[in-house]
Amino acid sequence: MTLPLPVIQPSTLSADEIAQLQREIRELAARRGAVIIAHNYQRPEVQDVAHFVGDSLGLSRQAAKTDADVIVFCGVHFMAETAVILAPGKRVLLPDLEAGCSLAATITAEDVRRWRAEFPGYIAVGYVNTTADVKAELDYCCTSGNVLDVIDAIPADRGILFLPDFFLGSHVRRMRPDRRIEVWMGECHVHKGINPERLEAQRRAHPDAEVLVHPECGCAGQLVYSMGIGDIDPEGLHIASTERMIQLVAERPASEFIVATETGIMHRMAQLAPEKHFLPADPEAVCAYMKTITLPRVKESLELDRYHITVPKDVAARARAAVDRMVALGAGGKPGD
Numbered sequence: 265m266t267l268p269l270p271v272i273q274p275s276t277l278s279a280d281e282i283a284q285l286q287r288e289i290r291e292l293a294a295r296r297g298a299v300i301i302a303h304n305y306q307r308p309e310v311q312d313v314a315h316f317v318g319d320s321l322g323l324s325r326q327a328a329k330t331d332a333d334v335i336v337f338c339g340v341h342f343m344a345e346t347a348v349i350l351a352p353g354k355r356v357l358l359p360d361l362e363a364g365c366s367l368a369a370t371i372t373a374e375d376v377r378r379w380r381a382e383f384p385g386y387i388a389v390g391y392v393n394t395t396a397d398v399k400a401e402l403d404y405c406c407t408s409g410n411v412l413d414v415i416d417a418i419p420a421d422r423g424i425l426f427l428p429d430f431f432l433g434s435h436v437r438r439m440r441p442d443r444r445i446e447v448w449m450g451e452c453h454v455h456k457g458i459n460p461e462r463l464e465a466q467r468r469a470h471p472d473a474e475v476l477v478h479p480e481c482g483c484a485g486q487l488v489y490s491m492g493i494g495d496i497d498p499e500g501l502h503i504a505s506t507e508r509m510i511q512l513v514a515e516r517p518a519s520e521f522i523v524a525t526e527t528g529i530m531h532r533m534a535q536l537a538p539e540k541h542f543l544p545a546d547p548e549a550v551c552a553y554m555k556t557i558t559l560p561r562v563k564e565s566l567e568l569d570r571y572h573i574t575v576p577k578d579v580a581a582r583a584r585a586a587v588d589r590m591v592a593l594g595a596g597g598k599p600g601d
């Protein structure tokens with residue numbers, strides 16, 4: 265299924281209008297007892313109005329932990345569904361229904377059932393970027409930070425179906441060459457564009473910069489391979505999930521970083537380490553789905569109580585089991601996953 269790509273609307277709000285909207289949103293949230301959470305790829309002004317900013321699973325856990333009854337989820341649809349799965353009973357609002365995900369849209373629950381029938385006895389492992397319907401068909405959920413822990417916990421004689429991201433799956437295959445792993449051919453249009461040529465051009469221009477690469481990137485697979493055969497010096501090169509990238513910015517002594525993921529994450533990095541420099545591996549790596557969420561949409565969401573995201577009870581229970589199995593392995597407990 266191909267998801268229509270929304271047109272990114274540039275923000276035309278002045279600094280005063282942004283500040284005014286942010287005040288109104290905070291007041292509305294307080295009146296409604298709502299908490300606002302925002303993904304690392306959100307627009308800067310949306311991140312700044314949120315009570316919490318983080319990665320997809322971390323935010324869903326935050327949703328489950330909070331006392332608030334209403335959660336305004338500034339992220340994409342599958343993330344809001346994950347919050348519903350982990351926080352049943354809470355009212356989860358997504359400010360714009362166009363906020364889908366091209367990667368999650370590459371596979372349906374029916375596709376998983378058919379794939380499983382083709383490979384009887386295989387264990388199905390799926391990345392968090394999947395719909396609730398797809399999660400309900402999985403044995404294990406995983407994140408980019410804990411995928412290898414999940415794979416290692418599966419008995420060595422069992423084959424594995426990995427979905428939906430081809431680049432993350434290829435990375436796993438290279439790291440565990442002795443395992444039987446079938447990989448779904450899904451990809452995210454944003455990360456696909458961050459290819460080895462683009463990254464290498466940036467590295468040549470900034471030889472002292474450390475490099476932060478999301479494993480969904482087109483370049484990640486080749487980088488792991490090149491590191492493995494000694495063609496690339498692994499010093500200063502990190503393949504990491506979005507939250508781990510944020511931690512590395514604080515931990516590493518480098519003053520310059522090349523960031524190979526969606527550019528919205530650089531806002532949080534700059535706030536965390538204003539004295540450091542952040543360069544996008546690809547300045548066009550912008551997720552149009554994430555950018556459908558604007559301050560006016562967040563305000564409307566609170567005023568009009570929209571859009572309420574629901575997951576049927578039986579689907580949520582089965583999807584939850586896949587997430588719980590990951591957590592039970594001790595592989596899903598860290599916010600840096």
Ligand code: 13P
Pocket residue numbers: 304318319320321392393407408452480505506507601
């Ligand atoms: P995280 O799970 O690291 O937040 O990433 C989600 C995502 O959509 C990556 O493109």
Ligand code: SF4
Pocket residue numbers: 340364365366367368393452453454455526551552553554
């Ligand atoms: Fe989905 Fe890619 Fe956007 Fe992440 S960046 S939400 S994987 S479309």
